[in-house]
Amino acid sequence: MQVIASAPAKAILFGEHAVVYGKPAIAMALNKKAHVKVSDNSNNKIYVNVDKLKLSGYLDFKNNNILSDSPKKGILKYILASIKKVHDGSGLDIYIDLDIPIGGGLGSSAAVTVATIAAVSKYNNMDLKKEEIAKYSHEVELEIQKAASPLDTTVSTYGGLIYLEKDAKDIVQLNVNQDIPVVIGYTNSRGNTGKLIEAVRIRKNSYPEIINPVIDSIETVTLNAKDAIITNDKKRIGELMNINHGLLDALGVNTKELSNMVYNARNAGAIGSKITGAGGGGSIIAYCPEGLEKVISVFKETDRALKADISKEGVKVTVSE
Amino acid sequence: MQVIASAPAKAILFGEHAVVYGKPAIAMALNKKAHVKVSDNSNNKIYVNVDKLKLSGYLDFKNNNILSDSPKKGILKYILASIKKVHDGSGLDIYIDLDIPIGGGLGSSAAVTVATIAAVSKYNNMDLKKEEIAKYSHEVELEIQKAASPLDTTVSTYGGLIYLEKDAKDIVQLNVNQDIPVVIGYTNSRGNTGKLIEAVRIRKNSYPEIINPVIDSIETVTLNAKDAIITNDKKRIGELMNINHGLLDALGVNTKELSNMVYNARNAGAIGSKITGAGGGGSIIAYCPEGLEKVISVFKETDRALKADISKEGVKVTVSE
Numbered sequence: 151m152q153v154i155a156s157a158p159a160k161a162i163l164f165g166e167h168a169v170v171y172g173k174p175a176i177a178m179a180l181n182k183k184a185h186v187k188v189s190d191n192s193n194n195k196i197y198v199n200v201d202k203l204k205l206s207g208y209l210d211f212k213n214n215n216i217l218s219d220s221p222k223k224g225i226l227k228y229i230l231a232s233i234k235k236v237h238d239g240s241g242l243d244i245y246i247d248l249d250i251p252i253g254g255g256l257g258s259s260a261a262v263t264v265a266t267i268a269a270v271s272k273y274n275n276m277d278l279k280k281e282e283i284a285k286y287s288h289e290v291e292l293e294i295q296k297a298a299s300p301l302d303t304t305v306s307t308y309g310g311l312i313y314l315e316k317d318a319k320d321i322v323q324l325n326v327n328q329d330i331p332v333v334i335g336y337t338n339s340r341g342n343t344g345k346l347i348e349a350v351r352i353r354k355n356s357y358p359e360i361i362n363p364v365i366d367s368i369e370t371v372t373l374n375a376k377d378a379i380i381t382n383d384k385k386r387i388g389e390l391m392n393i394n395h396g397l398l399d400a401l402g403v404n405t406k407e408l409s410n411m412v413y414n415a416r417n418a419g420a421i422g423s424k425i426t427g428a429g430g431g432g433s434i435i436a437y438c439p440e441g442l443e444k445v446i447s448v449f450k451e452t453d454r455a456l457k458a459d460i461s462k463e464g465v466k467v468t469v470s471e
Numbered sequence: 472m473q474v475i476a477s478a479p480a481k482a483i484l485f486g487e488h489a490v491v492y493g494k495p496a497i498a499m500a501l502n503k504k505a506h507v508k509v510s511d512n513s514n515n516k517i518y519v520n521v522d523k524l525k526l527s528g529y530l531d532f533k534n535n536n537i538l539s540d541s542p543k544k545g546i547l548k549y550i551l552a553s554i555k556k557v558h559d560g561s562g563l564d565i566y567i568d569l570d571i572p573i574g575g576g577l578g579s580s581a582a583v584t585v586a587t588i589a590a591v592s593k594y595n596n597m598d599l600k601k602e603e604i605a606k607y608s609h610e611v612e613l614e615i616q617k618a619a620s621p622l623d624t625t626v627s628t629y630g631g632l633i634y635l636e637k638d639a640k641d642i643v644q645l646n647v648n649q650d651i652p653v654v655i656g657y658t659n660s661r662g663n664t665g666k667l668i669e670a671v672r673i674r675k676n677s678y679p680e681i682i683n684p685v686i687d688s689i690e691t692v693t694l695n696a697k698d699a700i701i702t703n704d705k706k707r708i709g710e711l712m713n714i715n716h717g718l719l720d721a722l723g724v725n726t727k728e729l730s731n732m733v734y735n736a737r738n739a740g741a742i743g744s745k746i747t748g749a750g751g752g753g754s755i756i757a758y759c760p761e762g763l764e765k766v767i768s769v770f771k772e773t774d775r776a777l778k779a780d781i782s783k784e785g786v787k788v789t790v791s792e
Contacts, residue, residue, distance in 0.1 A: 353710070360691045360714060363684040367721075370681045389674070393681060396721025400688075400714050406734030413727030 152189040152470050155269035158461040159183065159250040160257040160305035161334060161426045161435050164375045164394055165314070167350055167401055168368035169299065172317040176372060176379070177301055178330060179309040179461040182249035184261035186269040191241030198229055200246040211239040225252060228263045231290040236271040236278070244270075250456070254336040255343075255427025259294070260302035263287045268465045283307050283465060309464030313376060316369075328382045330460040333420070333436040333445045335411040338454070341403070341430030349430075350401045361401070368397050384439045388422030391437055395424035403429030411449070412436075418448040473510040475789050476590035479782040480504065480571045481578040481626035482655060482747045482756050485696045485715055486635070488671055488722055489689035490620065493638040497696060498622055499651055500630040500782040503570035505582035507590040512562030519550055521567040532560035546573060548615050549584045556607040557592035557599070565590075571777070574661040576748025580615070581623030584608045589786045604628050604786060630785030634697060637690075649703045651781040654741070654757040654766045656732040659775070662724070662751030671722050682722070689718050705760045709743030712758055716745035724750030732770070733757075739769040 158179035165175030191197055196209040200222075207218025209230045216226045229244065244266070252258045264287045271278045278286075284300070284307040291298035304321045305312045311324040354361040371394045378386035395412055398404060408425050415423040415436035423436035438445045442457050449455035479500040486496030512518055517530040521543075528539025530551045537547045550565065565587070573579045585608045592599045599607075605621070605628040612619035625642045626633045632645040675682040692715045699707035716733055719725060729746050736744040736757035744757035759766045763778045770776035 353714075356707075356710070357691075357695065357714065360688050360695065360711075363688045363691075364718075367681050367684045367688075370678075370684075374678065374681065386677075389677070392723065393674075393678065393721050396717055396719070396723075396725070397685075398717070399720045400717025402713065402717075404717070404734075406731065406738060409730040409734055410727065413725075413730055417727060 151273065152187065153269045153273045153467060154185060154187045154470075155265040155272065155465060155467045156183040156185045157261045157264035157268065157306040157465040158309055159261045160302055161332065161433070161458075163426070163435065164390065165368060165372040166425070166427055167347070167398065167403065168365045168372070169301075169314065170347055170350070171365050173365060173369040174316050174372045175301065175314045176324075176375060177305050177312045177314070179305045179312070179464060180250070180256065180334070180458040181461040182256070182456060182458050183461070184250070184258065184265045185247040186262070186265040187245040188269045188273045189243045191243045194241035196233065196242045196244070198226055198244045198246065200225065200248070202248045203252065209233065211237075222252065225259065225262060227294050228259050228290060229266050231293050232263050232266040232287070233270050235286040235290065236267055236274060236276060238274070242270070242273070251336055251454075253340040254334075255341070255432035256334065256336075257302040257306060260287065260291060261306045263290045264303055264306040264465050268467050272467045272469060280307050280464065307464045309461045311379065311460060324376065324379060326379060326382070326460075331438050331442050332458050333415060333438055333442055333449065333455050334426070334433050334458055335415065335436065335449050335455040336433040337405075337407045337411075337431050339407075339431035341428045341432040343428040346403050346428045346430045350403065353402050364397050364400050368394060371397070384421055388420070388437050391422030391424045391435075392416070398425050398429060405430060407431075408434055414448045415445050418445045420445050472594065473508065473791050474590045474594045475506060475508045476586040476593065476786060477504040477506045478582045478585035478589065478627040478786040479630055480582045481623055482653065482754070482779075484747070484756065485711065486689060486693040487746070487748055488668070488719065488724065489686045489693070490622075490635065491668055491671070492686050494686060494690040495637050495693045495697075496622065496635045497645075497693060497700070498626050498633045498635070500626045500633070500785060501571070501577065501655070501779040502782040503577070503777060503779050504782070505571070505579065505586045506568040507583070507586040508566040509590045509594045510564045512564045515562035517554065517563045517565070519547055519565045519567065521546065521569070523569045524573065530554065532558075543573065546580065546583060549580050549611060550587050552611040552614050553584050553587040553608070554591050556611065557588055557595060557597060559595070563591070563594070572657055572775075575657040576662070576753035577655065577657075578623040578627060581608065581612060582627045584611045585624055585627040585786050589788050593788045593790060601628050601785065628785045630782045632700065632781060645697065645700060647700060647703070647781070652759050652763050653779050654736060654759055654763055654770065654776055655747070655754050655779055656736065656757065656770050656776040657754040658726075658728045658732075658752050660728075660752035662749045662753040664749040667724050667749045667751045671724065674723050685718050685721050689715060692718070705742055709741070709758050712743030712745045712756075713737070719746050719750060726751060729753075729755055735769045736766050739766045741766050
């Protein structure tokens with residue numbers, strides 16, 4: 151028996167960093183996914199291969215141990231913790247394929263976690279509801295990262311456009327019919343999310359009467375953007391992304407490389423562009439309803455980029471014999 | 472008889488654009504100047520030469536006319552209007568030298584105006600007080616530009632560090648003893664100040680509940696910066712410049728070229744850097760109390776830049792026979 155599950159990556163459209171202070175945020179599922187294929191292992195071992203990372207290894211289920219020499223074995227922690235939620239420890243071959251870079255702020259760990267839980271649970275003839283997949287996946291992210299918003303795992307599970315309410319009171323799917331064509335540009339360096347959040351906190355504590363209004367303005371940007379997305383007002387969506395980018399720069403999470411990509415995208419016709427995620431490295435997102443080609447072409451020479459659109463579906467499982 | 476007057480250029484340190492909405496601003500006089508040499512003209516004509524711009528021409532005092540083929544003759548309007556304040560129309564040779572680019576947001580027209588009025592009035596044995604030079608110079612800027620803040624002409628006249636109070640109620644000289652070493656990086660393109668102010672106004676009117684707090688935050692940045700400058704708290708001065716830059720980006724006046732220069736400067740050791748002036752082209756200012764050399768060197772290959780410091784003196788006149 152073989153089970154394949156796939157789960158979308160995510161990009162934050164509005165509200166990153168402000169979310170740390172209880173403000174709302176909007177994220178979209180990308181049609182770039184983590185694919186997890188689970189099949190029998192004849193040696194009764196749990197073998198994992200992530201071809202794209204040139205990474206393979208064994209998971210010692212009983213001793214909660216990872217056996218791999220790869221410098222990129224971090225992702226195996228998520229896979230082991232995921233399997234533990236829905237598996238008894240018998241042999242498995244797990245092949246993972248990724249349409250997205252690891253650590254680019256695109257929620258790769260959440261996508262891998264969601265797809266792994268979906269695939270392995272199905273392999274074990276469990277019929278988990280999406281609600282349960284999302285819950286287990288968030289627990290895995292919490293175990294590994296110590297702190298984690300449920301946003302990433304929610305987006306990977308349900309797909310579509312996700313609105314995280316103020317004070318994370320609720321996560322709701324926004325009902326949109328339109329495509330949301332974007333270019334994601336990603337840097338070689340991964341921003342350290344924890345350090346960036348801490349740097350923003352220090353700036354906020356040093357200049358509360360300046361930074362608190364900036365965070366409030368990001369909240370208002372997100373609230374306006376929610377309406378603009380629902381009414382598919384492309385011009386406003388773009389302008390609000392541009393404003394959000396400047397406010398993120400004021401928080402201190404911009405870099406030369408990110409800024410270059412943001413302006414390259416705008417100059418090539420993106421209606422809006424901004425840092426997506428924590429900044430300090432990581433990724434930008436450019437909104438390109440008037441065509442992706444010119445925008446992607448400016449990235450080809452100097453930067454790394456991928457074309458994406460909204461993934462209206464979330465995690466998806468197929469079974470074959 | 473020959474009279475030479477020189478007047479410093481200026482750079483806005485904090486508060487540009489917000490000043491349009493009655494917020495305070497801080498500007499510094501730069502030790503980069505306009506130099507105006509006035510001497511007799513034997514043909515009873517008023518001849519002007521600006522060697523740096525490869526510009527020369529005659530001013531028809533009586534008919535208020537400029538006789539020049541140069542595409543850069545715009546500056547002659549300021550010179551003619553300046554002379555009219557303090558001269559009877561007899562022959563003059565006027566040689567102008569500039570340490571600064573024209574139209575880079577560094578107040579070149581104000582510096583030329585102030586120095587011209589100071590030189591020609593002295594040539595005519597008038598002993599104008601600085602107060603009068605500043606007043607006439609502002610009138611000239613108003614005549615030529617239709618709208619003009621008195622900030623530029625005040626800085627060029629008095630030198631030092633100038634604080635423009637809220638609602639432009641008063642312009643006061645801040646008492647500082649320290650040097651303020653900066654690198655000015657200027658782009659090839661001149662931002663159109665009027666259009667940029669209009670674009671900010673449109674953004675403000677489209678998103679008042681987002682942009683008004685941004686403008687309020689710029690005000691708070693400027694108020695904090697005033698204290699930081701008076702106490703010579705270099706780290707805070709730099710951080711506040713960086714925050715101010717992000718807020719200007721959120722207003723929509725940043726460009727790829729400006730952003731590149733801002734981050735190049737920070738990466739090379741500037742404690743703070745930001746757009747100075749209207750943006751959309753024009754200049755950036757980088758604050759470099761820990762050394763100018765590394766910062767200036769990163770500009771040498773790709774950008775145009777100059778080293779500067781505060782000019783504690785304003786307009787200065789010397790007479791020789």
